[in-house]
Amino acid sequence: MTAIAQRPSDTAGTRRITHGVAERVRNVVSMTRRNLVHISREPMQLSDVTIQPVLFTVLFIYLFGGAIPIPGGSYTDFILAGLLALNLTTSTMGTAVGLATDLHEGIIDRFRVLPMWRPAVLVGRSLADLLTACLCALVVAVTGLAVGWRTSAGLLSIIAGFALVLFFAYSLSWVAACVGLNSKSPESAASFGFIVLFPLAFVSNAMVPTQHMPGWLQAIADWNPVSAVTAGARQLWDNPNPSASISAWPMQHPIEASLAWSVLILAVAAPLASRYFRRRTTE
Amino acid sequence: MADPMIEADGLFKSYGETRALAGVSFSVPAGSVLGLLGPNGAGKTTAVRILTTLARPDAGRARVAGIDVLAHPAAVRRQIGVAAQDATLDGLLTGRQNLVLVGELSGMGTGQARARAAELLGLFELTGAADRVVKGYSGGMRRRLDLAASLLTRPPVLFLDEPTTGLDPVSRQRVWEVVRELTGSGVTLLLTTQYLDEADALADHIVVVNHGQVIADGTPRELKERSRSAHVEVTLAGPGPEAAEVIESLVGGQVSVSDDGLRLGVAVDSAPGLATALVRALDQAGMLVDNIEVRQPSLDDVFFALTGAGIPGDSGGSGPPEVSAWPAGPGGSTAERESEGARA
Numbered sequence: 084m085t086a087i088a089q090r091p092s093d094t095a096g097t098r099r100i101t102h103g104v105a106e107r108v109r110n111v112v113s114m115t116r117r118n119l120v121h122i123s124r125e126p127m128q129l130s131d132v133t134i135q136p137v138l139f140t141v142l143f144i145y146l147f148g149g150a151i152p153i154p155g156g157s158y159t160d161f162i163l164a165g166l167l168a169l170n171l172t173t174s175t176m177g178t179a180v181g182l183a184t185d186l187h188e189g190i191i192d193r194f195r196v197l198p199m200w201r202p203a204v205l206v207g208r209s210l211a212d213l214l215t216a217c218l219c220a221l222v223v224a225v226t227g228l229a230v231g232w233r234t235s236a237g238l239l240s241i242i243a244g245f246a247l248v249l250f251f252a253y254s255l256s257w258v259a260a261c262v263g264l265n266s267k268s269p270e271s272a273a274s275f276g277f278i279v280l281f282p283l284a285f286v287s288n289a290m291v292p293t294q295h296m297p298g299w300l301q302a303i304a305d306w307n308p309v310s311a312v313t314a315g316a317r318q319l320w321d322n323p324n325p326s327a328s329i330s331a332w333p334m335q336h337p338i339e340a341s342l343a344w345s346v347l348i349l350a351v352a353a354p355l356a357s358r359y360f361r362r363r364t365t366e
Numbered sequence: 367m368a369d370p371m372i373e374a375d376g377l378f379k380s381y382g383e384t385r386a387l388a389g390v391s392f393s394v395p396a397g398s399v400l401g402l403l404g405p406n407g408a409g410k411t412t413a414v415r416i417l418t419t420l421a422r423p424d425a426g427r428a429r430v431a432g433i434d435v436l437a438h439p440a441a442v443r444r445q446i447g448v449a450a451q452d453a454t455l456d457g458l459l460t461g462r463q464n465l466v467l468v469g470e471l472s473g474m475g476t477g478q479a480r481a482r483a484a485e486l487l488g489l490f491e492l493t494g495a496a497d498r499v500v501k502g503y504s505g506g507m508r509r510r511l512d513l514a515a516s517l518l519t520r521p522p523v524l525f526l527d528e529p530t531t532g533l534d535p536v537s538r539q540r541v542w543e544v545v546r547e548l549t550g551s552g553v554t555l556l557l558t559t560q561y562l563d564e565a566d567a568l569a570d571h572i573v574v575v576n577h578g579q580v581i582a583d584g585t586p587r588e589l590k591e592r593s594r595s596a597h598v599e600v601t602l603a604g605p606g607p608e609a610a611e612v613i614e615s616l617v618g619g620q621v622s623v624s625d626d627g628l629r630l631g632v633a634v635d636s637a638p639g640l641a642t643a644l645v646r647a648l649d650q651a652g653m654l655v656d657n658i659e660v661r662q663p664s665l666d667d668v669f670f671a672l673t674g675a676g677i678p679g680d681s682g683g684s685g686p687p688e689v690s691a692w693p694a695g696p697g698g699s700t701a702e703r704e705s706e707g708a709r710a
Binding site: 113 | 381415418419420421422440443444446448450452453454455456457458459463467468470471472473499515
């Protein structure tokens with residue numbers, strides 16, 4: 084019967100299998116598409132990049148906007164970069180939960196018996212999450228514009244500001260991948276967000292200028308990568324950036340600092356994640 | 367004999383305290399079907415996981431299509447199709463999307479994967495459900511889809527881990543048909559099962575495992591004959607007082623007779639042509655036979671015969687294997703394999 088006829092077998096042929104660049108790209112595209120289909124099936128998965136940013140933007144601007152004076156501009160212009168950093172930082176939780184879910188279900192065994200380029204499981208996940216992060220950035224920008232955020236920077240500079248934060252979120256998603264790969268369940272991966280990501284996002288200059296924090300906390304906040312990323316975006320957008328008067332190196336050079344942080348995190352977390360993935364899928 | 371396409375040589379594997387495999391060896395010649403038969407917890411799935419590159423043995427060697435599984439797992443993956451016991455599907459994708467994804471990840475172009483997916487969905491009668499999300503599939507539909515996924519690239523070596531467990535009789539028949547078609551096309555197949563009739567129907571050769579060890583191997587017929595536990599029940603058209611005598615003279619053993627004298631039962635050594643011989647003998651003695659039924663030994667019977675104990679409960683997997691009662695049947699290959707395993 085032709086439908087299930089045998090493929091000519093090449094048993095003696097090449098045993099050392101290497102995946103060409105084109106094959107790797109194809110595998111990554113397939114895995115990315117698969118993860119995007121998942122999101123389309125469960126749109127509530129997207130709430131942390133759609134509903135949450137709108138909610139946070141409105142809450143922060145109308146609740147705190149009047150109470151927090153910003154030297155050299157409005158709180159709305161100040162907070163937008165912070166909101167972008169906050170939302171993108173916390174949304175990396177999705178990477179942890181997604182990977183933990185994949186490992187929890189039988190599908191991972193299917194991937195493991197296919198002759199695919201295995202890192203595509205991780206890369207496809209991170210790219211799908213980068214795309215949802217882009218959606219998140221768009222939601223933040225549109226909500227910001229609707230409530231009065233303005234920038235006098237040039238188009239390239241504005242785009243660079245978004246790219247700076249998105250690159251940081253991408254590198255952070257590899258840290259989240261490490262967490263997801265070490266989680267016993269999707270639920271425990273989710274708790275990572277509340278224990279690590281929220282403090283990371285809040286102990287920074289994202290929501291308030293750090294000048295009013297106690298000295299020890301200010302030191303942490305000024306060296307927090309989220310602060311560098313936020314200050315970098317503010318600088319690129321010509322938005323008020325009170326951190327510019329702080330002498331800590333990352334606050335003086337926020338763009339360089341945030342790029343350095345992102346590269347460093349990526350360089351450590353990505354190889355680590357692929358090691359955890361190998362370990363987790365070995366029995 | 368054809369070169370072996372699947373070879374397990376002295377495989378040992380423990381998960382924590384639980385010893386899953388304790389020296390399992392077998393081989394499957396190209397183009398044939400091996401039935402790996404045993405109860406839950408016998409080690410069947412562990413053997414399959416090692417041969418399909420999912421698990422590494424603690425000791426022993428495995429080769430598939432002549433390729434060392436431990437040294438070149440990626441090369442092995444290009445030769446195999448796998449349908450696991452827990453269907454390994456993406457619940458949030460549709461049936462079609464699952465198959466296309468598997469095709470793409472196996473190196474097929476998207477168009478080619480789509481065409482092949484459509485073909486297999488038809489073959490497994492899933493066309494109607496093809497564009498529904500797999501989460502809503504019944505157990506039988508998932509199993510069939512998983513089987514379709516394993517066939518996607520037309521691999522020369524197939525592993526089916528309990529392909530019919532939990533299936534309704536119709537789905538089971540469908541799977542059997544597909545397996546028969548496959549074997550006709552030259553595919554080498556290893557299938558695990560808990561059912562003797564399934565191994566009997568599909569396999570050229572059966573390896574019986576229990577407690578992580580091979581306790582018997584042979585053709586289905588050899589195994590059943592070795593188990594000596596078939597049961598014959600004869601129903602006569604009218605009373606025949608000497609029927610019990612006729613049967614006894616033919617098969618030996620104690621014949622039980624029902625109160626009305628019409629039904630007679632006896633345990634026999636399973637042998638080809640037994641029913642014919644009985645009917646002929648009774649006919650010659652002037653008795654009309656209404657019905658004769660030869661009940662083939664069940665897996666439980668085979669186990670009883672092989673181990674002197676019934677099928678262990680689900681708690682099986684720990685404790686020493688009960689192979690001491692192994693009868694000295696024909697073919698000393700089991701003992702040979704065990705000593706091989708011990709060396710490894």
